[in-house]
Amino acid sequence: PAFKNILITGAAGALGNVLRESLRPYAATLTLNDREPLGEVRENERHFVCDLADRDAVFEMMRGIEMVIHLGxxxxxxxxxxxxxxxxxxxxxxxxxxxxAGVKRVIYASSVHAIGFYECTQTIDAAAPQRPDSLYGVSKTFVENLSRYYFDKFGIESVCMRIGSCFPKPVDRRMLATWLSYDDFSQLCIRALMTPSVGHMIVYGNSDNSASFWDNTQAAYLGYRPKDSADAYRAEVYASTPAGDPRHPAVRFQGGQFAADGHYEDP
Ligand code: NAI
Known part of the structure; x- marks a missing residue:
């Protein structure tokens, strides 16, 4: 395998389960973390159940790790x-x-919601200023900035993937632009692991969709060549979903419903 020990956080989740399979050949040991149960420990797996808010536990988990995929x-x-x-x-x-722990690189699951207040009619690249559409989106911009700081000060490399909509298939019209197939997600993560030097990068995570909002030149540097496209589902999605009012925030903004939704107020 290319790596001794890769840590995947959020490994009990949807995307974590995808990588638990596809990264198997790339690590002698896959360390899987979640606060939820991770099921049976399979060959070459190490399970570490803890809450990411538990500082001491995270420090213990990180010992001996070479690369991190942070999805949790x-x-x-x-x-x-x-x-x-x-x-x-x-x-x-x-x-x-x-x-x-001397980790070389972190691959971080950022989100479209870090830039969700750009209009769907705009095309942006990785250099566009952040425009979060929710507190969730703000947390994604925080970790993107944290990764920048840790690179500039300590040389820890990062690839922040602003993932659009990573699901088995696109189910609404917005996802015709934002969809990322599971196979393309795996490919993007593998390219982010295998490219010898990445420095600090922000890339968009979407498939080869002709309706895309994003100029993803940065991801091409990694050798990422998406194999799937939401275009294949266009007719199906148009037949099953209404057009929507282009002035409605959920249709107008790249973040979709997150841009339209209200705000969780403190009790
Ligand atoms: P998911 O909800 O299926 O997986 C997240 C996992 O993180 C869960 O298993 C959960 O138990 C774990 N987790 C949550 N809080 C935790 C904590 N405090 N300590 C330890 N574990 C904790 O979500 P999914 O779809 O797999 O997403 C993975 C990552 O990708 C998330 O960071 C998400 O924000 C990001 N993302 C996903 C997109 C998608 O379309 N699926 C789009 C953009 C970003």
Whole structure:
């Protein structure tokens, strides 16, 4: 295998389960982390169940790790306390433990919601200023900035993947632009692991969709060549979903419903 020990956080989740299979050939040991049960320990797996908000546990988990794929955390809008503990403190613990353990690279599941307030009619690239559409999106921008800091000060490399919509297939019209197939997600992660030098990068995570909002030149540097396209589902999606009002925030903005939704107020 190319690596001795790769850590995947959020390994009990949807994307974690995809990588648990596809990264198997790339690591002598795959360390899987989640706060939920991870099922049976399979050959070449090490399981480490802990909450990412638990600093000491994250530090212990990180010993001996070479590369990190950081997927764990709240995957959508939530109360500030949940976002603070799981995404902001969790992200900090990952980077600080990575520094102390001498980790070479972190691959981070950022999100379209880091830039969700750009209009769908705009085409942006990785250099576009962040425009988060939710507290969740703000937490993604925080960890992107954290990764930048840890690269500039300590040389820890990062690839932040602003993932669009990573699901088995696109199910609404927005996903015709934002969809990322599971196979293309795996390919992007593998390219992010295998490219010898990445420095600090932000890339978009979507398949080869002609309706894309993004100029993904940066991802091409990694050798990422998406094999799937939401275009194959266009007719099906148009037949099963209404057009929507282009002035409605959920249709107007790249973040879709997250841009339209209200805000969790503290009790
Ligand atoms: P998921 O909810 O299926 O997986 C997230 C996992 O993180 C869960 O297994 C959960 O138990 C774990 N987790 C949550 N808080 C934790 C904590 N405090 N400590 C330890 N574990 C914790 O979500 P999914 O779809 O697999 O997403 C993975 C990552 O990718 C998330 O960071 C999400 O924000 C990001 N992402 C996903 C997109 C998608 O389309 N699926 C789009 C953009 C970003």
């Amino acid at each position: 955390g709240a995957p959508r809008e939530n109360t500030f306390q949940v976002i603070l503990d799981s995404n902001i403190a969790g992200g900090y613990h990952i980077y600080e433990a990575a520094r102390q």
